[in-house]
Amino acid sequence: MLWLIAKREFRTRALSKANLISSGIMLVIIVGAALILKPFIVGGDHEPDVVEVDSATASALIPHLEAAATAQEFDAVFAPVDVPAEPELADGVAGVIVGPAEAPELFVEGAQDSLMSVVTSATQAAALESQVTDLGGDPAAVTEALAQAVPSVTLLGEDDGGFESGSFFAGFAVILVLFFVLIQSSSVIMMGVVEEKSSRVVEILLATVRPSTLLGGKILGVGLYTLLQAAGMVLPLLFAAWHLELLGALEIGVGQLLVNFSVWFVLGFALFTVLFGGLAALVSRQEDIGSVSTPMMLLMMAPLYLAIYLVPSSPDGPVTTVLTQVPFFAPFMVPMRSAFGAISPGETLLAVALCLISIPLLTWLAGRVYAGAVLNTGGRMKLKDALRRG
Amino acid sequence: MTALEIDNLSKSYGDLRALNEVSFEVPAGQILGFVGSNGAGKTTTMRIILGVLRSDAGDVRWRGARVDADVRRRIGYMPEERGLYPRMKVGDQLVYLARLHGLSKDRAVAAMEHWTHVLGVHERRGDEVDKLSLGNQQRVQLASALVHEPDILVLDEPFSGLDPVAVDVMSDVLRSQADRGVPVIFSSHQLELVERLSDRVGIVARGSMVASGPIDELRATDTKQWILALAAASAPPVAPPGVSIHESAPGLWLVEADSAESAQAVLASAVQRGAVTEFSPVRPTLTDLFRDVVSAPEEVA
Numbered sequence: 108m109l110w111l112i113a114k115r116e117f118r119t120r121a122l123s124k125a126n127l128i129s130s131g132i133m134l135v136i137i138v139g140a141a142l143i144l145k146p147f148i149v150g151g152d153h154e155p156d157v158v159e160v161d162s163a164t165a166s167a168l169i170p171h172l173e174a175a176a177t178a179q180e181f182d183a184v185f186a187p188v189d190v191p192a193e194p195e196l197a198d199g200v201a202g203v204i205v206g207p208a209e210a211p212e213l214f215v216e217g218a219q220d221s222l223m224s225v226v227t228s229a230t231q232a233a234a235l236e237s238q239v240t241d242l243g244g245d246p247a248a249v250t251e252a253l254a255q256a257v258p259s260v261t262l263l264g265e266d267d268g269g270f271e272s273g274s275f276f277a278g279f280a281v282i283l284v285l286f287f288v289l290i291q292s293s294s295v296i297m298m299g300v301v302e303e304k305s306s307r308v309v310e311i312l313l314a315t316v317r318p319s320t321l322l323g324g325k326i327l328g329v330g331l332y333t334l335l336q337a338a339g340m341v342l343p344l345l346f347a348a349w350h351l352e353l354l355g356a357l358e359i360g361v362g363q364l365l366v367n368f369s370v371w372f373v374l375g376f377a378l379f380t381v382l383f384g385g386l387a388a389l390v391s392r393q394e395d396i397g398s399v400s401t402p403m404m405l406l407m408m409a410p411l412y413l414a415i416y417l418v419p420s421s422p423d424g425p426v427t428t429v430l431t432q433v434p435f436f437a438p439f440m441v442p443m444r445s446a447f448g449a450i451s452p453g454e455t456l457l458a459v460a461l462c463l464i465s466i467p468l469l470t471w472l473a474g475r476v477y478a479g480a481v482l483n484t485g486g487r488m489k490l491k492d493a494l495r496r497g
Numbered sequence: 498m499t500a501l502e503i504d505n506l507s508k509s510y511g512d513l514r515a516l517n518e519v520s521f522e523v524p525a526g527q528i529l530g531f532v533g534s535n536g537a538g539k540t541t542t543m544r545i546i547l548g549v550l551r552s553d554a555g556d557v558r559w560r561g562a563r564v565d566a567d568v569r570r571r572i573g574y575m576p577e578e579r580g581l582y583p584r585m586k587v588g589d590q591l592v593y594l595a596r597l598h599g600l601s602k603d604r605a606v607a608a609m610e611h612w613t614h615v616l617g618v619h620e621r622r623g624d625e626v627d628k629l630s631l632g633n634q635q636r637v638q639l640a641s642a643l644v645h646e647p648d649i650l651v652l653d654e655p656f657s658g659l660d661p662v663a664v665d666v667m668s669d670v671l672r673s674q675a676d677r678g679v680p681v682i683f684s685s686h687q688l689e690l691v692e693r694l695s696d697r698v699g700i701v702a703r704g705s706m707v708a709s710g711p712i713d714e715l716r717a718t719d720t721k722q723w724i725l726a727l728a729a730a731s732a733p734p735v736a737p738p739g740v741s742i743h744e745s746a747p748g749l750w751l752v753e754a755d756s757a758e759s760a761q762a763v764l765a766s767a768v769q770r771g772a773v774t775e776f777s778p779v780r781p782t783l784t785d786l787f788r789d790v791v792s793a794p795e796e797v798a
Contacts, residue, residue: 306580307580
């Protein structure tokens with residue numbers, strides 16, 4: 108019976124034309140964009156810039172140029188050539204350098220800041236080397252001494268870890284997707300409940316199905332649908348990220364992100380949709396749904412914002428630790444804290460357990476509200492009356 | 498006896514007493530017409546039978562046992578406020594509802610095909626309910642009450658908004674269901690229709706059952722009345738002792754007698770005086786009964 112209701116919910120949502128079309132478009136856009144953008148983002152086998160160096164006047168600069176280019180991560184090949192009296196830039200040539208080595212002349216087209224900075228360093232190094240040689244010193248020993256002249260840094264006071272942008276965005280991505288998926292599924296549930304109520308079909312259904320079964324089947328069906336929809340979005344995104352070779356850029360494993368997401372999707376989904384489904388029964392018309400959904404949206408935004416702002420500044424402060432264990436906050440707090448690596452396995456287990464305990468309690472409560480309110484017509488029903496009737 | 502028994506149902510909404518110890522019964526195979534003015538408690542009673550509402554007191558029993566969830570799944574119900582999924586196809590919807598009532602998939606499909614055919618909406622199976630006319634939606638609604646081969650039928654105003662042909666179809670369906678041994682309860686404001694179709698009538702007013710029983714018993718009255726019509730220019734009839742006669746219209750006389758013999762005596766004397774065009778016993782119609790009951794002063798203000 109429960110399964111029959113869930114199946115209808117799932118089929119109605121998943122097979123609706125609007126859903127098929129929008130999911131198809133989404134899929135095409137993400138995959139298509141990944142395929143088309145790859146050459147631009149990854150850049151393929153990037154050709155290093157070629158810089159021509161006049162072999163007659165400036166060849167002494169070449170080792171210094173190469174050292175400076177390596178130090179400044181400037182990808183270039185320095186080719187000794189015979190530069191004519193009137194230098195010109197051939198195809199694929201970024202610049203031409205003509206001696207003398209102590210004061211070379213650089214011919215470029217447009218501003219080439221990094222090339223200029225490389226040439227400046229090389230010239231200074233060459234000048235330093237010739238001076239050291241003139242003074243009877245060993246240029247290699249000087250270079251080595253310079254390389255070793257680096258201060259060692261010891262941090263005093265507490266290490267706040269700075270702002271870890273990688274972990275932040277990994278955690279942020281998980282809870283943001285979670286937030287949107289939960290908002291969407293909650294509103295689908297609410298609309299479904301109100302649709303049955305406003306079309307009065309609920310009276311026929313309740314003559315053969317218990318209210319809690321009806322609500323449960325709805326939640327199960329919409330849950331499966333949302334999960335499918337989330338997968339329909341996450342999988343192409345993962346494909347795109349893999350295709351664009353962006354996966355390696357994340358500091359946190361994709362597997363862990365997905366596990367985080369799925370566990371807290373299921374728990375968060377159960378918590379929020381059960382509550383929303385029960386409360387949606389308080390209104391009778393689609394137009395009135397805002398009076399219930401607005402406070403609910405706020406209820407979801409508070410933990411989202413707290414997770415975004417509170418966790419990065421104090422990943423294991425007392426407020427964070429306490430809120431982690433509050434069922435409605437946990438789906439947002441735990442993934443965020445775990446992205447920062449600031450949560451112990453014990454805390455995670457406790458948070459999961461508390462959510463698991465509160466789900467049946469909430470289901471019972473929501474079932475009561477639903478049963479009490481679902482046959483009431485007219486205006487918005489008061490929560491207290493619904494509980495009394497349920 | 499297999500009957501649906503409604504026993505002392507009471508229900509209040511806040512201070513409003515919607516039902517006050519309502520009792521009646523519908524034997525298997527009979528049709529009960531449920532009448533009463535708006536707000537009298539018909540819909541509340543039906544919702545309680547279906548378990549959609551809980552009563553404050555009283556019981557509903559079927560075959561001697563209290564109606565529980567299993568029995569309720571075997572009831573066919575048509576609520577007063579029609580309800581179907583507006584965006585679901587007629588066929589899919591009926592199959593879904595039949596399956597919710599416990600039918601297997603094959604049986605559900607067969608029942609859907611049968612009832613859409615009987616009710617004349619088989620050509621609309623692939624259309625969304627929204628797209629149907631109100632009359633056709635009503636037929637689909639009835640089909641949804643019948644599609645799981647119910648043991649009991651509870652129909653709240655099944656005839657409202659139907660054209661005469663559809664009324665006939667609906668009446669035939671109710672009769673054939675009753676003949677199958679199903680107790681049928683239906684409410685209606687069309688009293689002639691109730692009188693024609695029902696085996697029993699329940700009249701409810703202000704939350705109480707004021708009259709219920711086989712329709713013939715209800716129509717039998719203590720004082721016996723006859724209507725006597727005389728041809729024009731006949732002399733007025735003479736009243737023997739124990740009989741009162743008064744003219745209700747020109748040439749039309751209402752005879753109230755304590756026995757059939759006295760009434761026959763009036764007829765005999767009338768025949769001697771002139772031509773009698775009609776002489777027949779008067780039995781109150783359901784409409785008369787209803788008016789009497791409903792206009793009766795409220796005992797509890």
